[in-house]
Amino acid sequence: MTDRRTFLKGLLAASAAPGLSWADAGGPAFIACAQDPGGGFALAGLALDGATAFRVPLPARGHAGAAHPGRPLAIVFARRPGYYALVVDCVSGAVAARLAPPPGRQFNGHGVLIDGGARLVTSEQDAATSQGWLGLWSARDGWRRTGEIASGGIGPHDVRLMPDGRTLAVANGGIATDAADRRKLNLDVMRPNLAWIDPDSGVTAIAEPDPALRQNSIRHLAVHPDGTVAFAMQWEGDPALSPPLLGFGRQGGGALRLAAVPEAERAAMKGYAGSIAWNAAGTEVAITSPRGGRVQRFDAAGRFAGSFARADACGIAPFGAGFLLSDGGGGLIVLEGDGARPLSHADLAWDNHIVAL
Numbered sequence: 089m090t091d092r093r094t095f096l097k098g099l100l101a102a103s104a105a106p107g108l109s110w111a112d113a114g115g116p117a118f119i120a121c122a123q124d125p126g127g128g129f130a131l132a133g134l135a136l137d138g139a140t141a142f143r144v145p146l147p148a149r150g151h152a153g154a155a156h157p158g159r160p161l162a163i164v165f166a167r168r169p170g171y172y173a174l175v176v177d178c179v180s181g182a183v184a185a186r187l188a189p190p191p192g193r194q195f196n197g198h199g200v201l202i203d204g205g206a207r208l209v210t211s212e213q214d215a216a217t218s219q220g221w222l223g224l225w226s227a228r229d230g231w232r233r234t235g236e237i238a239s240g241g242i243g244p245h246d247v248r249l250m251p252d253g254r255t256l257a258v259a260n261g262g263i264a265t266d267a268a269d270r271r272k273l274n275l276d277v278m279r280p281n282l283a284w285i286d287p288d289s290g291v292t293a294i295a296e297p298d299p300a301l302r303q304n305s306i307r308h309l310a311v312h313p314d315g316t317v318a319f320a321m322q323w324e325g326d327p328a329l330s331p332p333l334l335g336f337g338r339q340g341g342g343a344l345r346l347a348a349v350p351e352a353e354r355a356a357m358k359g360y361a362g363s364i365a366w367n368a369a370g371t372e373v374a375i376t377s378p379r380g381g382r383v384q385r386f387d388a389a390g391r392f393a394g395s396f397a398r399a400d401a402c403g404i405a406p407f408g409a410g411f412l413l414s415d416g417g418g419g420l421i422v423l424e425g426d427g428a429r430p431l432s433h434a435d436l437a438w439d440n441h442i443v444a445l
Contacts, residue, residue, distance in 0.1 A: 108159065108160055108179055110155075110160050110178070112160055113178035113179045114135065116133030116134055116178070117444065118134040118442050119132065119153050119164075119178075120414060120438055120441065121146070121150030121151060121153065122434075122436035122437055123149070123436065124437075125435055128146075129145070129148060130144060130145050130150075130436070131146055131164045131176060138431035144176050147172060147174075148170075149167045150167065151165050151166065151197035152197055152198045153165065155201075155443060156205045156227075157204060157205050159205065160177065160178040161184065162178050165198060165210070166195055168196045168245070169194035169213075169270065171194060172187070173186075173187040173210060174187070184231075185230065187210070187231060187233075189210075190233070192214060193213065193214060194213060194215050195211065195212055196212060196244055196245050197245060198211045199211060202253075202254070202287065206226070206228055207224060207225065207226060207227060208225040208227060209222050209225075209247055210222065210223040210225065211239070211245060211247045211258070212236070213243055213244060218263070218265055218273075219242060220239030220241050220243060220260055221239055221244075222237050223235075223236050237287060237290055238290065238291065239285070240281065240283030240285060240294050241283060241294070242261070242274075242278070242279070243261040243263045243265065243305075244258050244259065244261065245261050246258075246259040246309045248317070250284070251311065255284050255285065255286060255339065256286075257282065257284055258283045259280075259282065259308060260280055261307055262279045262280030262302070262305055262306070263275070264278075275324050279302055280297060280305050282294070282295050282296075295344050296344070297335070298344075301331055301346075304324070305324055307322050308361070308362070308364045310366045315339065316336055317336065317337045317339075318364055318366065319344075320363065320364040321335065322361060324359075330357070332347050332349045333359070334361065334375050345390065347391075349384070349392050350392060353384060353395055356382045357375075357377040357379075357382055358379040360377050362376050362377060363404045363441055365404045367406050367410055368406040368409065371387065371388055371409075372387060372388070372393060372410075373388070374386070374404055374411050376413070378400045378416065381397055381398055382396070382397060382398075383396040385411075396413075396423055398421065399415065401413050401414070401421075403438050403440060404442060405443065406444055407422055408422075409425075410425065411423045412442060413428075418435060419438075420438075
């Protein structure tokens, strides 16, 4: 074990050499997980023209990732319920470290680097109870786990860093699941929330949806530079109902606010929003539905601005004034206002998320 730890630390040190940058990894602008035609899984780096800058094999299906702000390192998380997170040297393709949750825990598909890349925060839950936790790991000490802190709810999924550079926003989905088969156990009493957390002292604020919409599970987050947290939801209630799947919250700002969505557009999403992003200017936010084959755009106030139909579209990230969209057929599409144009196509089935570097 000592030799292995020494090897991993040495490998990490080599991959983190001061002279290396993201340019040495092919200059990717995004990272995304995918499945290849042979059934294998990979993490890919994507250039601004949609070309693949690098491709690293994964041991199982990946979900989302986090990119180091200064070094060409990516952390990729297994799909929930997950039992691996890999620190990948995107220059050599080597796995610099493999992280595992503590016994009785599982990773929930997301994480974020904080303190300028010095620490990693992982979204986790207790496998038996689904109680949420955030794991804390030191990048400076060979990715050693240094602690944990309660997420403020059940079934946390996405976690993002707020503009103050310290506070974390956490999407607690509210759903208790069976550890073996992901069966949902508490839909009648679920209570999702949006929590704000100091990684060293704990929860600082929590906001819950209106009780009538408590079955709208908060899943994914996008943070505006002004501190507004936009969140995408997945409806677990009566399928005949079609509530909005986009909401907004502000730390210390009172109740959560839902977007205004035309009835036909609410129904088109089929109760499922898979990903969310603000554009680079913060003037628009978009959510995707692979189940509905739909992308919906809204202005910063939450007013509906338009939609785009695309089969199995899910991953979305800022791309100039608009968005970069990925689908399960290998397509990358640029959305600009009411228009769309193909960017590239790969022999990969893109997974749920695109992470901008």
